[in-house]
Amino acid sequence: MSRGRTRRRLVALIAPAVLLAACSAAPSSSTALSAQGLTRAADGWLGIPLSVERSLPAVTLLTTSDRPFVLDEELRGTPTLLFFGYSSCPDICPIHLASIASAMEQTRTRYDQVQVVFVSVDPERDTPERIGEFLGHFSDRMIGLHGDLAVVEAALGQLDLPGPIVEGPDPRGEGDLIGHPAQVIGFDAAGDARRVWPFGTRRADWVEDIPRIVAEWSS
Amino acid sequence: MNVAWWCSGNPGQVWTWRYTPFLGVWIVSAALIGGYLRAHRSAGRPVDRRLLRRWVAGVAAIALVSEWPLGALGAGYLATVGILRYVAITFIAAPLLIAAVPTWLLDRWLPHGTARWTAVRWLTRWPVALLLFNAVLFGTHLPGTIDTLKVYQLGSFAVDAAHLLAALAWWFPAMRREPDRGALREPLRAFYLFASSMLMFVPATFLAFSPLPLYGLYELAPPLWLGFDPVRDQQLAGVLMNVVGGLALWTVIAIGFMRWGQAEERADAAARRARAGSGPVDRTS
Numbered sequence: 001m002s003r004g005r006t007r008r009r010l011v012a013l014i015a016p017a018v019l020l021a022a023c024s025a026a027p028s029s030s031t032a033l034s035a036q037g038l039t040r041a042a043d044g045w046l047g048i049p050l051s052v053e054r055s056l057p058a059v060t061l062l063t064t065s066d067r068p069f070v071l072d073e074e075l076r077g078t079p080t081l082l083f084f085g086y087s088s089c090p091d092i093c094p095i096h097l098a099s100i101a102s103a104m105e106q107t108r109t110r111y112d113q114v115q116v117v118f119v120s121v122d123p124e125r126d127t128p129e130r131i132g133e134f135l136g137h138f139s140d141r142m143i144g145l146h147g148d149l150a151v152v153e154a155a156l157g158q159l160d161l162p163g164p165i166v167e168g169p170d171p172r173g174e175g176d177l178i179g180h181p182a183q184v185i186g187f188d189a190a191g192d193a194r195r196v197w198p199f200g201t202r203r204a205d206w207v208e209d210i211p212r213i214v215a216e217w218s219s
Numbered sequence: 220m221n222v223a224w225w226c227s228g229n230p231g232q233v234w235t236w237r238y239t240p241f242l243g244v245w246i247v248s249a250a251l252i253g254g255y256l257r258a259h260r261s262a263g264r265p266v267d268r269r270l271l272r273r274w275v276a277g278v279a280a281i282a283l284v285s286e287w288p289l290g291a292l293g294a295g296y297l298a299t300v301g302i303l304r305y306v307a308i309t310f311i312a313a314p315l316l317i318a319a320v321p322t323w324l325l326d327r328w329l330p331h332g333t334a335r336w337t338a339v340r341w342l343t344r345w346p347v348a349l350l351l352f353n354a355v356l357f358g359t360h361l362p363g364t365i366d367t368l369k370v371y372q373l374g375s376f377a378v379d380a381a382h383l384l385a386a387l388a389w390w391f392p393a394m395r396r397e398p399d400r401g402a403l404r405e406p407l408r409a410f411y412l413f414a415s416s417m418l419m420f421v422p423a424t425f426l427a428f429s430p431l432p433l434y435g436l437y438e439l440a441p442p443l444w445l446g447f448d449p450v451r452d453q454q455l456a457g458v459l460m461n462v463v464g465g466l467a468l469w470t471v472i473a474i475g476f477m478r479w480g481q482a483e484e485r486a487d488a489a490a491r492r493a494r495a496g497s498g499p500v501d502r503t504s
Contacts, residue, residue: 090233091441098448099438106430137446171235202438203449204431 038197038205045212046205047186047195054193056080057155061119061147064128064135069145071155072191079217080115080187084156084180086122086164087134090172092182092199093118094137100184101138103206111141113214119155120146121164121180159185159193189219226290227375233441234296236288243376244285251278258324270319277315280307285379294375298426298437298449301365302456303463305382310467313386317394325400343391343401345411352389353418355381360422366435389415393471405479409472416468420461427457 038046056072063069075082081100085093100116103109118135120126123146126134131144146152153163167177182199194217197205225243255274259266284290284304293300320328329336341347358364359378368374393412395402403411425433432438432449 091231094442094445094447095439098442098446102448102450134445171233171237200435200439202432202435207431 038201045195045209046201047197047209049195050193052160054159056082056187056191056193057158059147059151059155059158061145061151061155062128064132064144064146066128069143071145075115075117075187076191077189077219078112078115079189079213080117081184081213082117082119082187083184084119084121084152084161084164086120086178086180087126087130088122088170088174089178089180090170090174092180096184096197096199096201097135097138097142099201099203099206100210101142103203103210104139106203106207107210109210109214111139113218114210115143116141117143117145119152120144121149121152121156122178123147123149123152125175156181186213186217188217223372225372225376225379226285226287226294227372228295228369228436228440230295230370230436230439231441232295234292234443239287239291241286241290243372244282244290248278248282251281255319258327262323262327264323267321270321273315274319277312277319280312280315281383284308292443294369295436296440296443298434298453298456299459301437302426302459304379305360306460306463306467308379308382309386310464313383314390314394314471317387317390322397325395325397331399339388339391340401342388345392345401345403345407348389348392349411349414352385352415355385356419357422360426362433362435369436393475405475409476409479412468412472412475416465416472419464419468423457423460423464425457426460427454429453 038048040046041049056075058070058072060068060070083093083096085096087093097116097118104111104114104116116139118131120131126146128144128146131146135142135144149164156163161181165179167179169175170177183196184201185193186195186197188194195209197209221237221239223239223241226241252275255271256266284293284307289300289304293302293304329339342351359381364378368378392401392403393408430450432453434449434453437452438449
């Protein structure tokens with residue numbers, strides 16, 4: 001076989017590959033960010049320090065048993081990891097919560113040492129039962145909260161975070177995808193926001209930072 | 220319908236049971252089967268149906284684990300399926316392809332004295348093949364490699380191609396029977412396979428016993444179901460590599476050893492018969 005023919009065949013084989021690789025598209029969740037690990041800061045932390053001062057939002061939400069829960073009062077006294085999400089979320093929420101739950105278990109950290117709080121941004125679908133069931137996949141000790149959208153937006157606003165937005169249909173056919181902040185916010189025992197962990201934080205990162213939260217942020 | 224060239228990880232893309240054909244898989248499969256048949260036709264040789272079945276089975280194994288859904292699941296969502304793909308390409312497809320090539324076709328594809336044969340001969344020398352196979356095994360299962368290459372279709376294709384080529388080079392001396400092609404004989408062949416099975420335990424053990432997810436690709440992929448645990452998935456992947464890969468190797472080792480034992484017995488019996496037929500041996504001469 002001549003070299004020219006071989007080359008033409010190779011080009012014929014590779015060209016559609018390159019074209020397809022460049023053009024192909026698969027169903028995607030618009031809430032997802034690129035997955036990357038965190039880099040360690042000079043102080044050893046992996047969570048990103050906050051440059052602005054923010055505190056636990058002064059809002060009243062409801063627990064999964066519909067008990068009023070005053071966020072900035074009830075969470076003070078113990079370090080808290082706060083996350084806004086929704087139970088139908090296909091990626092960020094289950095990944096974050098699974099990573100935290102697993103790291104808590106691995107570091108033998110109790111939920112009374114670090115509180116993990118999930119606030120629903122999807123009051124239409126997230127009933128108290130549904131939130132409880134969702135969190136049950138990770139840990140029964142996580143605190144699930146819900147409330148009117150206006151209250152949730154007020155909480156997000158106090159933290160300089162954008163409110164939830166409907167992003168279009170879920171490719172799995174489970175209603176709409178909702179865009180929401182993808183980071184977990186860490187508050188110390190005094191209720192001051194100290195660090196955030198964006199989506200892409202891996203279990204190994206949490207295993208290192210959770211003991212630091214207990215050691216340095218407890219009252 | 221979405222179309223892609225090759226399966227790859229797509230960080231942030233939610234898994235759906237919507238068919239996504241991978242055209243590269245169809246093109247590569249057609250090229251492999253077409254090339255095999257064409258080689259027979261241009262040589263004027265009839266196709267040995269037994270060998271053709273092996274060839275088609277080898278190609279089918281590659282296609283099955285590279286096409287949707289296994290290809291997509293293994294490249295971006297489940298480490299277990301990722302290892303299943305590796306095991307299928309390395310321990311099923313590659314030996315079937317090697318065993319499907321008759322000697323005359325090997326002579327045609329790799330004529331003695333050509334640069335092509337010189338390169339293949341060097342790559343399939345058993346120490347080189349053992350080193351190459353394990354270098355690819357270790358290198359392509361490093362977290363950095365998986366997380367960097369598998370998110371691109373061409374990168375994922377390159378990893379799969381490296382698995383197949385390394386496996387072909389590695390199986391070649393163990394499966395071919397032509398002495399002038401570097402075929403190994405027992406017991407060296409058994410040692411060669413045994414050494415590989417031992418080395419394979421290293422990455423498999425890392426997968427099975429690591430308390431943390433090694434690969435960001437699988438850890439941060441949208442979960443297929445709630446409560447999915449990437450560590451359990453990884454542990455299962457390690458067990459799969461050990462059990463299925465190990466089982467395949469030990470089966471080949473056992474069969475080879477049994478055949479060798481039978482051949483030795485037959486040779487001994489023939490020698491005894493020959494001695495008995497020629498009468499007492501004059502040991503003083």
